[in-house]
Amino acid sequence: MKIVIPGGSGQVGTVLARAFARDGHEVVVLSRRPRAEPWRTVAWDGVTVGGWAQELDGADAVINLAGRSVNCRYTAANRRAILDSRVRSTRAVGEAIAGSTRPPRVWLQASTATIYAHRYDAANDECSGTIGGDEPGAPETWRFSIDVARAWEDALRAAMVPSTRRVLLRSAVTMSPDAGGPFDVLLGLVRCGLGGASGDGRQFVSWVHHEDFVRAVLWLIERDDVEGPVNVAAPEPLPNADFMRALREAWGAPVGVPARGWMLDLGAALMRTETELVLKSRRVVPARLLDGGFDFRYTRWADAARNLVASHRA
Numbered sequence: 001m002k003i004v005i006p007g008g009s010g011q012v013g014t015v016l017a018r019a020f021a022r023d024g025h026e027v028v029v030l031s032r033r034p035r036a037e038p039w040r041t042v043a044w045d046g047v048t049v050g051g052w053a054q055e056l057d058g059a060d061a062v063i064n065l066a067g068r069s070v071n072c073r074y075t076a077a078n079r080r081a082i083l084d085s086r087v088r089s090t091r092a093v094g095e096a097i098a099g100s101t102r103p104p105r106v107w108l109q110a111s112t113a114t115i116y117a118h119r120y121d122a123a124n125d126e127c128s129g130t131i132g133g134d135e136p137g138a139p140e141t142w143r144f145s146i147d148v149a150r151a152w153e154d155a156l157r158a159a160m161v162p163s164t165r166r167v168l169l170r171s172a173v174t175m176s177p178d179a180g181g182p183f184d185v186l187l188g189l190v191r192c193g194l195g196g197a198s199g200d201g202r203q204f205v206s207w208v209h210h211e212d213f214v215r216a217v218l219w220l221i222e223r224d225d226v227e228g229p230v231n232v233a234a235p236e237p238l239p240n241a242d243f244m245r246a247l248r249e250a251w252g253a254p255v256g257v258p259a260r261g262w263m264l265d266l267g268a269a270l271m272r273t274e275t276e277l278v279l280k281s282r283r284v285v286p287a288r289l290l291d292g293g294f295d296f297r298y299t300r301w302a303d304a305a306r307n308l309v310a311s312h313r314a
Helices: 011-022 051-055 076-098 140-158 182-191 210-222 240-251 261-271 287-291 301-313
Strands: 002-006 026-031 040-043 061-064 106-110 165-171 173-175 207-209 228-232
Touching: 002 011, 011 026, 011 173, 011 210, 026 051, 040 051, 051 076, 061 076, 076 106, 076 140, 106 140, 106 210, 140 165, 165 210, 173 182, 173 210, 182 240, 182 301, 207 210, 207 301, 210 228, 228 287, 240 301
Parallel strands: 002 026, 002 061, 026 040, 061 106, 106 165, 165 228, 173 207
Antiparallel strands: none
C-alpha cells in the first residue's frame, strides 16, 4: 500500500512510518521540516494545497496527524497555534483529497481520547461515552482542550470527500520506548525515584502499546465497514496510582515519591506545560475495536510496561 502521513514526523508518526516501511509499504511523510529518513518525506506548510497534494492522488490511505504539540503552557498564542494547526491542516488535507483524480480509499484523522469527560464512575466508549467540557469544577484549560477536539473532528466531517471513508482516531497515549516520548518521560521519573502517584492517584490513565496502535491503524485501513469515531486505547485503563506502581515494578524501583497537586502545579510551570496531561481522568475503552474482533496483544498495563522496559534496556 501507499500510505501518506501528514504531520508524521513526531513520535506517533515515526512509530507508524517505521512499522509500515518495515512491512514493505510505501510511506510518504508530509512535514514542515523534512529530514532524511528510511522513508520519503515531502515538504508542506499544513495550510495551503501545494505540490504535496499529488502524493494523495492514488494513495491507499491518508493518516493525518498534524497539529502543534499540546505539551506547552496554554497561553493565548499557544492556544491559537494548537487550534489553527489542527483545523487548518485538516481542511487542507480535505481539499487535496477532494481535488484528487483517484482519491484515497480511507482517511484516518487524528483526534484524542481527551474529548471525553473527566470521570471515575464509568468508562467512555464511542456510543455511550460522555463528551467533556461541562464537568463541574473542571479547569478552564480542560474545556479548551475539548473545544479543540470538537473543532478538529468537525473539520473532518465538513470535508467534501464522498469517495473516501473517514475514521476519527480518538487515541489514548501511545506508549513506545522511543526517546522523548511519554513512556520515556514517565520511566525517567521512576528511575529518579519520583515515580509515585500524581495528585490523589485516582484519575484513570488510558494508554495503548505502540504495537497495538500500529495494528489497530492497519485494521482500520482494511475494514471498509468502519467509519466515524474509534477509540484507540487498551481495554483496561487503570488509576494513576496503579499505573505508576506497575511501571515501578517493571523497572525494579522499590519506591516512588508521590507528586501532590501543588508540586504538579509548580513542575508544570517550570516545564512550561499543563497539569491536565496527568490529572484529567481519561477512562476510555475501545468498544468498536473489540466488537469488530480486534485482538489486542497488550490488554494489561503491567504486561505492556514489562515489555517496554525490556525494549528500553535493550
